[in-house]
Amino acid sequence: MATRAGRLSIALLTAVLLGAATPAAADPPGAAGYAAIPLQVTGPDGAATDDLDTDYAMALDAVDTWWRTHWNDHFPGRYTAPGLAPAARAPGLYDAPAEQVYCGDLLLPEGNAYHCPIGGFLAFEVDLMLLSQQVGDAFVYVVVAHEWAHSMVSHLDPALVSEAYELQADCLAGAALQGAVDDGLLTLESGDAEEFTASLTAVASENEWGTVYVDANGQPQTETHGSAQERIDAFERGGTDGVRACLPNSVG
Numbered sequence: 001m002a003t004r005a006g007r008l009s010i011a012l013l014t015a016v017l018l019g020a021a022t023p024a025a026a027d028p029p030g031a032a033g034y035a036a037i038p039l040q041v042t043g044p045d046g047a048a049t050d051d052l053d054t055d056y057a058m059a060l061d062a063v064d065t066w067w068r069t070h071w072n073d074h075f076p077g078r079y080t081a082p083g084l085a086p087a088a089r090a091p092g093l094y095d096a097p098a099e100q101v102y103c104g105d106l107l108l109p110e111g112n113a114y115h116c117p118i119g120g121f122l123a124f125e126v127d128l129m130l131l132s133q134q135v136g137d138a139f140v141y142v143v144v145a146h147e148w149a150h151s152m153v154s155h156l157d158p159a160l161v162s163e164a165y166e167l168q169a170d171c172l173a174g175a176a177l178q179g180a181v182d183d184g185l186l187t188l189e190s191g192d193a194e195e196f197t198a199s200l201t202a203v204a205s206e207n208e209w210g211t212v213y214v215d216a217n218g219q220p221q222t223e224t225h226g227s228a229q230e231r232i233d234a235f236e237r238g239g240t241d242g243v244r245a246c247l248p249n250s251v252g
Contacts (some may be wrong), residue, residue: 056090114147
């Protein structure tokens with residue numbers, strides 16, 4: 001596992017992913033082709049190909065290492081890392097529509113990131129991750145930590161799963177990233193606070209969690225991700241108070 005210094009700030013802010021939920025789908029695909037554990041992201045010559053690849057690889061390593069080390073500090077049983085969808089650029093980092101990644105029978109579209117409970121894998125679409133070039137590299141770490149949190153929640157007792165599951169993922173992302181900083185897996189960089197703010201500004205929802213609204217197709221929808229402030233508060237709670245602050249019905 002990597003212990004290199006990353007480029008992340010725990011400024012107690014988080015990026016708001018656009019519908020980066022856990023999609024429901026039908027029959028699972030075959031398990032073959034999905035990485036059992038995160039893999040280092042490199043180019044053909046064995047070197048990281050650009051800043052996105054470097055940050056992505058380091059985010060995977062840091063978040064996986066932290067959860068692997070601390071899982072039993074909070075939960076019983078064995079830690080299970082998510083798989084990563086097969087992709088040409090790097091495991092989990094797919095380029096739609098050229099590359100087609102399915103969660104059951106659901107084709108995962110462009111511009112988003114996903115935890116698929118069918119097969120237990122994560123997928124990060126390149127267009128979403130390239131927002132880091134506009135708002136800052138800290139964006140990559142937040143997206144990876146958020147989706148990893150969805151995977152962790154999938155292994156919990158249902159009593160510990162929040163109805164506001166996207167805000168819970170933000171909270172756990174904050175706990176994991178702050179934990180990675182505390183463990184020396186990542187270090188802070190000047191300007192990260194502004195990067196998180198820019199990320200929030202770029203992709204924040206206008207609706208608070210639970211708000212019923214009408215989408216572009218005229219269909220009623222319920223907001224699952226929450227407003228920028230709600231997500232900031234959730235991330236801050238995890239970063240400040242740790243994993244247990246993210247769990248309903250938790251003692252201690």
